[in-house]
Amino acid sequence: MVLDDLGSSLRGTLDDLRGKSRIDKADVDEVVKQIQRSLLQADVDVGLVMGLSDSIKDRALNEEPVAGTTARDQVLKIVYEEMVGLVGDSTEIPLESQTIMLAGLQGSGKTTTAAKIAWWFSKKGLRPAVIQTDTFRPGAYDQAKQMCERAEVDFYGDPDGNDPVEIAREGLEATADAEVHIVDTAGRHALESDLIDEIEEIDTVVDPDLSLLVLDAAIGQGAKQQAQEFEESIGVGGVIITKLDGTAKGGGALTAVNETESSIAFLGTGETVQDIERFEPNGFISRLLG
Numbered sequence: 001m002v003l004d005d006l007g008s009s010l011r012g013t014l015d016d017l018r019g020k021s022r023i024d025k026a027d028v029d030e031v032v033k034q035i036q037r038s039l040l041q042a043d044v045d046v047g048l049v050m051g052l053s054d055s056i057k058d059r060a061l062n063e064e065p066v067a068g069t070t071a072r073d074q075v076l077k078i079v080y081e082e083m084v085g086l087v088g089d090s091t092e093i094p095l096e097s098q099t100i101m102l103a104g105l106q107g108s109g110k111t112t113t114a115a116k117i118a119w120w121f122s123k124k125g126l127r128p129a130v131i132q133t134d135t136f137r138p139g140a141y142d143q144a145k146q147m148c149e150r151a152e153v154d155f156y157g158d159p160d161g162n163d164p165v166e167i168a169r170e171g172l173e174a175t176a177d178a179e180v181h182i183v184d185t186a187g188r189h190a191l192e193s194d195l196i197d198e199i200e201e202i203d204t205v206v207d208p209d210l211s212l213l214v215l216d217a218a219i220g221q222g223a224k225q226q227a228q229e230f231e232e233s234i235g236v237g238g239v240i241i242t243k244l245d246g247t248a249k250g251g252g253a254l255t256a257v258n259e260t261e262s263s264i265a266f267l268g269t270g271e272t273v274q275d276i277e278r279f280e281p282n283g284f285i286s287r288l289l290g
């Protein structure tokens with residue numbers, strides 16, 4: 001991690017340690033305070049922040065620095081390693097035939113993300129298809145269809161259908177030529193039992209290799225309950241954070257990662273089909289601390 005990636009106040013605090021060969025408790029407390037401030041501002045759960053703080057303090061005060069390492073470099077190394085532990089590695093996405101199902105609340109960005117992921121796979125040389133099973137939200141069909149046309153990927157949906165499970169079944173058949181199936185599901189304004197029942201039924205029919213929970217970067221503490229419920233009903237293999245082109249830093253999504261013992265797969269960075277990135281710990285850490 002380069003120092004430039006850190007927030008300016010943290011960078012300054014670490015730079016103050018430059019001349020020191022040994023770090024004391026007051027120094028560590030100051031560094032940890034800066035990190036806590038940034039992470040809490042970025043919506044990271046307070047419990048996660050406290051756990052991280054304890055680990056950094058413990059290691060910084062007890063680990064013997066490698067010979068020749070300055071106190072500053074030693075602390076920087078520990079902070080970096082602990083931050084990587086907090087945000088995790090990117091969800092593994094094999095470049096092979098597979099079925100991915102998207103889950104999340106209405107407005108989280110599922111439909112947009114389905115087309116984006118399809119575009120991403122098509123750029124990797126695989127043939128994707130999006131299956132739109134959201135019969136709940138007016139406009140979901142048209143939106144998905146248009147985005148898939150823009151992404152130049154196969155699309156299946158039924159504008160007159162009202163049985164998402166049936167649409168999922170038909171969609172898989174109709175797009176049998178595709179290598180990667182991306183199944184979009186309906187969201188709700190809040191977690192309602194009919195939503196959970198519906199997605200469980202779709203899950204049974206689709207039998208996805210991977211279910212990804214789509215979360216708006218501004219999610220904050222609401223992530224916990226959503227993650228728990230979707231984990232219990234369909235099993236969450238990874239998280240997607242959308243709308244990272246806005247001001248929200250997406251730290252709340254780490255709660256979902258923690259709750260589901262999963263990792264972050266993709267980041268959404270805009271409204272068009274190309275605005276998708278694979279999650280990469282370094283960039284995300286800089287963003288959280290910046």
Ligand code: GDP
Nearest residue numbers: 106107108109110111112242243268269270271
């Ligand atoms: P769904 O209800 O979960 O299917 O959500 P949509 O895909 O319809 O997205 C809801 C709104 O968020 C739409 O206006 C999208 O254009 C917008 N959106 C989705 N992803 C992103 C993103 O990464 N950045 C921005 N700025 N907007 C996004």
